[in-house]
Amino acid sequence: MIKARSLFLTRLRLHYKHLWGTIRSVVDWIVVLYILAPALAIFTAYYRSLWSDTPEYLAQLPIEVVLLIIFLSSFLYDLKSFVHNGDQLFLVPNKAILKRGSILGLFYTTFMVLIFTSVMMVTFLPVFIIGHGFSTMGIIGLGGYVLLWNMVFVMVRKVLKINGVSLVYTLLTYSLLLLSYLSLWKVYLSLSLEGMCLALLFLAILLFVLIYKQAIFRGRKFFSFVAYDGAANHKWTKLLLWQNGQAKLVTLKPSKKVVLLKKPLFKNRSPHNVLSETFLKTVIRDGGMVLTLIQLCVLLTVFLVIVDSVWLGLFLWGFSLFAFVSIAKSLWMYFRSSSYFKMYRWREKDLNLSSKKSILFICVPFMTFITIVFTLVYLSPVWLIVTLGSLVAFGYVYTYRVVI
Amino acid sequence: MLSVTIHEAGYNKNNLYVRDVQFEVNQGEIVGLTGSNGAGKSTAIKTILGVMGEFKGEVTYPDGYKISYIPEEPILYEHLTLWEHLEFAAASHHMPESAWKENAYRLLETFQLRNVTNQLPIHFSKGMKQKTLIVLGAMVKPDIYIIDEPFIGLDPIATKNLISLLVSERNDGAAILMSTHVLDSAEKLCDRFILMAQGTVITQGDMKTITSYANKPEGTSLLDCFYEILESSHD
Numbered sequence: 001m002i003k004a005r006s007l008f009l010t011r012l013r014l015h016y017k018h019l020w021g022t023i024r025s026v027v028d029w030i031v032v033l034y035i036l037a038p039a040l041a042i043f044t045a046y047y048r049s050l051w052s053d054t055p056e057y058l059a060q061l062p063i064e065v066v067l068l069i070i071f072l073s074s075f076l077y078d079l080k081s082f083v084h085n086g087d088q089l090f091l092v093p094n095k096a097i098l099k100r101g102s103i104l105g106l107f108y109t110t111f112m113v114l115i116f117t118s119v120m121m122v123t124f125l126p127v128f129i130i131g132h133g134f135s136t137m138g139i140i141g142l143g144g145y146v147l148l149w150n151m152v153f154v155m156v157r158k159v160l161k162i163n164g165v166s167l168v169y170t171l172l173t174y175s176l177l178l179l180s181y182l183s184l185w186k187v188y189l190s191l192s193l194e195g196m197c198l199a200l201l202f203l204a205i206l207l208f209v210l211i212y213k214q215a216i217f218r219g220r221k222f223f224s225f226v227a228y229d230g231a232a233n234h235k236w237t238k239l240l241l242w243q244n245g246q247a248k249l250v251t252l253k254p255s256k257k258v259v260l261l262k263k264p265l266f267k268n269r270s271p272h273n274v275l276s277e278t279f280l281k282t283v284i285r286d287g288g289m290v291l292t293l294i295q296l297c298v299l300l301t302v303f304l305v306i307v308d309s310v311w312l313g314l315f316l317w318g319f320s321l322f323a324f325v326s327i328a329k330s331l332w333m334y335f336r337s338s339s340y341f342k343m344y345r346w347r348e349k350d351l352n353l354s355s356k357k358s359i360l361f362i363c364v365p366f367m368t369f370i371t372i373v374f375t376l377v378y379l380s381p382v383w384l385i386v387t388l389g390s391l392v393a394f395g396y397v398y399t400y401r402v403v404i
Numbered sequence: 405m406l407s408v409t410i411h412e413a414g415y416n417k418n419n420l421y422v423r424d425v426q427f428e429v430n431q432g433e434i435v436g437l438t439g440s441n442g443a444g445k446s447t448a449i450k451t452i453l454g455v456m457g458e459f460k461g462e463v464t465y466p467d468g469y470k471i472s473y474i475p476e477e478p479i480l481y482e483h484l485t486l487w488e489h490l491e492f493a494a495a496s497h498h499m500p501e502s503a504w505k506e507n508a509y510r511l512l513e514t515f516q517l518r519n520v521t522n523q524l525p526i527h528f529s530k531g532m533k534q535k536t537l538i539v540l541g542a543m544v545k546p547d548i549y550i551i552d553e554p555f556i557g558l559d560p561i562a563t564k565n566l567i568s569l570l571v572s573e574r575n576d577g578a579a580i581l582m583s584t585h586v587l588d589s590a591e592k593l594c595d596r597f598i599l600m601a602q603g604t605v606i607t608q609g610d611m612k613t614i615t616s617y618a619n620k621p622e623g624t625s626l627l628d629c630f631y632e633i634l635e636s637s638h639d
Contacts, residue, residue: 278492
């Protein structure tokens, strides 16, 4: 008889094996030797120097922004139960295994969120202690607060995901995120009445979601939700354990899949344009990928603003360009690795032109935004005009001379 | 038209499952590739398509000829509509709109997919996904078809339409290699058969050759011949 713990550990091992394989497929020893290792060494040396030779900007960093970075970065973790689709069929007679596996998944998720939060807190420790004079208890309390809200969010996101991704639920999730951050800021830093009101409003919306959807804290159904496999979003009937412990085929509400950008993106329907369009549509319609790119753009822009140095800003601008080009390249390679793509034999010329065009279309919106912020913060409106003019000229030359 | 010689092929050097396979598919004929589960049919097809990790041998077909592959498992993009899949397939063959649109509309009508062209096929039923792949394969008017288990998941009307389509394509000169377990349909449709077991070809030829190889009287069904040959090969 299989045990929940051994099943969970096997799945965990497979998960990390797969993760390692994925990392190895995109990061080779050249990247490690020339980029990651030097970056880690420089960061470690710089971090150590902060404690002995404190720069002035530590005290000038807006604490609200630092809190936002910590809050957002550890917010991204998802609940992992490692329960597979097939388990819902085969483990139905063994409800105890499914339940125990779900609990282990909950513990694992808590542990991972704790690790993420701790790493972020340690990274910003000099800002808290040297820059803003936080006490040890204050820092532990802050970490605990972030961890607590993250675990609440992990469950809320899961519940919302089960009910289907829609605009209302997405807005609700982000409203809750915003409210929890504002209440953290207000309550933790100034303990004002305004902050308490925000926290109460947050709890009211949260309770509404949970009670309205009868989502959690209701016996076995809670564990069924924990065990829900997000990857099976397209299958609207799921075998779930019901409150009386019996298996039941549940029809979940299908989300209305909105197909964005139905019209053609390019008038010229040349093969490489069709290929680029296919790639761009798959990226844009995958909401999660666009959201990740927007989050990265916001994070980089916030860093760009708070470094308060034109040279560091310039370095971050270059880093942003490198990051977006790398991500666009990875997305393109992922697109090409799909089984459907492999069914067709594309000409090398079409592939080259399309990859250039696709990378350009992914990078330009984000880099334009970052460039505008950079020139507005560190340079002058004249520079802004010059930079934007250069970008347009570059885009024109690149698109019409190189791509077309 | 399509000439296949596989000395050995497999996913990696330690797993070279398919060996000593040699056959041809000529213009204007349908060749049925049959065999029990795990006989190596799908591996042979993937080898022809050039996606196997290890391959020693030769696959040849005339320059500039279009090949369409219709897979057994529905392979589609999650975020592309049916019409965008069609455009993608046509663009890969460098076909102008005028050369494929009319044919695509006709096929969509035949397989009752005309009213779902702006929907995402990933949400279709298994049969509709299979029909989508058939339309995708046939719309470019290929010279060579490679089809893996085309009848699985199709309703009787779609099965009949597919058979009509394949017959019509054969009459127009296409070479069709079709892997299938549905032997009664294959018997009516195919001109020749290739029987595989344990990664290699046991016998190949027309119905008369297969019947003779199975030591069965003329008129015996393909299913009975198939059973007899596989039973004797196990002995």
